[in-house]
Amino acid sequence: MLSDTDWSAIRLTLELAAVTTVLLLFIGTPIAWWLARTRSAWKGAVGAVVALPIVLPPTVIGFYLLVAMGPEGPVGRLTQTLGLGGLPFTFAGLVVASVFYSMPFVVQPIQNAFEAIGERPLETAATLRASPFDTFFSVVLPLARPGYLTAGVLGFAHTVGEFGVVLMIGGNIPDKTRVVSVQIYDHVEALEYAQAHWLAAGMMAFSFVVLLLLYTLNPTGRRA
Amino acid sequence: MPARSFISLTGLFLALMAHGACAAEVQVAVASNFTAPMQKIAAGFEQATGHRAKLAFGSTGKFYAQIRHGAPFDVLLAADDETPARLEREGAAVAGSRFTYSIGRMALWSASPGYVDGQGAVLKQGTFKHLAIANPKLAPYGAAAVETLDRLGLLAALRPKFVQGENIAQTFQFVRTGNAELGFVALSQVVEDGTLTRGSAWVVPSGLHAPIRQDAVILARGKDNPAARALMKYLKQDQARAIIKAYGYN
Known part of the structure; x- marks a missing residue:
């Protein structure tokens, strides 16, 4: 059935998706808040940049990340000056790529949830002398919970389903960058269809269950 | 006037038909390592024969899987000798068309x-x-x-x-x-x-690893395609051989 390398790919994939999702919930919240409330002329531009990964093919993102994170690229120079070394072919590199690649799937549901709250609850909280922080944690976050659930699930699932970017910057290293989607690709290319089937069917089942849970638990929550 | 334009239209049609009969198109699956020389060879081939060669580049393993599942390729230029032989055994390639077009370095x-x-x-x-x-x-x-x-x-x-x-x-x-x-x-x-x-x-001295024999083969779909046969012939000619050598192949 599943070999040791298959299991290690599964473990790595779940780890990558978990780290990415947690990071994205933290990074995505202020971005979503700003996008939901701002009247700035930059709103359109920032929203478009966040949404780019939805329309760009993974090859574009993978190619530019490879060049940017390489020793000659701006990100690569920065990480090397900071003594972090190069990002491609490392788990950290995959996390950086995934944060960028899955960002719209986390930011957009949260932003929608924030927008749905509207001005009233915030004004009411202000008249009750709640500080902005207090308002955010005791009014906004509870009201935006369905949005956060959608964001977390979609961010996680989308990272699990990532392939092109990982293939381009990962280098296929066992235990470090060889995630399930790449492992399936390897099996298919090596004509090991039986192993490919086990993993691929597992992915199908996993993705279906995740989305089913999301839509059952959160039937009214806004989705990306 | 109408009669005249009818004649010229018929003439054009016949010319197109005749062109179609002798200038065929060949879909070639090319192993990635052979990308650069093949682009040059294809240009020479099109000039010399009037046929058209459409190239797709990728890994031999992927091409194998695609060909087995009906991919529309007429010729495979593989990165090994095993895959073309296997396709021939499985009836997906034309028996006897296989030859080594280069030895990779x-x-x-x-x-x-x-x-x-x-x-x-x-x-x-x-x-x-x-x-x-x-x-x-x-x-x-x-x-x-x-x-x-x-x-x-x-x-x-x-x-x-x-x-x-x-x-x-x-x-x-x-x-x-x-x-x-x-x-x-x-x-x-x-x-x-x-x-x-x-x-x-x-x-790397070739003695340090088994020779990378790269074989070409006509696939079942290209059996009756004159351009496929012409391309196989062209690969053996001096013009193509010179390009292959210039890229460091034996």
Whole structure:
């Protein structure tokens, strides 16, 4: 059935998706808040940049990340000056790529949830002398919970389903960058269809269950 | 006037028909390592024969799977001799059309000048972080790289530094962007007209790994395609041979 390398790919994939999702919930919240409330002329531009990964093919993102994170690229120079070394072919590199690649799937549901709250609850909280922080944690976050659930699930699932970017910057290293989607690709290319089937069917089942849970638990929550 | 335009239309139609009969199109699946020479060869082939060659580049393993599942290719230029033979055994290729169009050579290459010495001693120093190879499970050049390192007694020491490209083109890209300091690539990727195009390289002696025989074969779909036969013939002619040699193949 599943070999040791298959299991290690599964473990790595779940780890990558978990780290990415947690990071994205933290990074995505202020971005979503700003996008939901701002009247700035930059709103359109920032929203478009966040949404780019939805329309760009993974090859574009993978190619530019490879060049940017390489020793000659701006990100690569920065990480090397900071003594972090190069990002491609490392788990950290995959996390950086995934944060960028899955960002719209986390930011957009949260932003929608924030927008749905509207001005009233915030004004009411202000008249009750709640500080902005207090308002955010005791009014906004509870009201935006369905949005956060959608964001977390979609961010996680989308990272699990990532392939092109990982293939381009990962280098296929066992235990470090060889995630399930790449492992399936390897099996298919090596004509090991039986192993490919086990993993691929597992992915199908996993993705279906995740989305089913999301839509059952959160039937009214806004989705990306 | 109408009669005249009818005649000229008929003439045009007949001309198109005649053109269609002698100028055919051949869909060619080409192993990634042979990308650069094949582009030149295809241009010469189109000029010399009037046929058209449509090229697709990728890994031999992927092409195998696609061909077995009905991909519309007439000719396969593989990176090994095993895949064409297998396709022939399975009835997916035309028996007796198979021949070795080139024997691949491998180079240990770095994008920075002076990094790789002429003897490959840099491998023993091991001062690099990443050594790029093609996936040995999928790509003949990857298997040859592993075999070479094994013969040099460096396989166990260097394995942790491996980064694997899905095919030899991706392996080249890892090294070309500087993300891997050096890597085993196809000599054809770094040599043009017999000289190194950039960086530094050690041409791996062919005695260090089993010869990378690259075979071409006509696929079942190309059985009656005159352009497919013409291309196979053209690959054996001096013009094509000269280009293949210039890219470092034997």
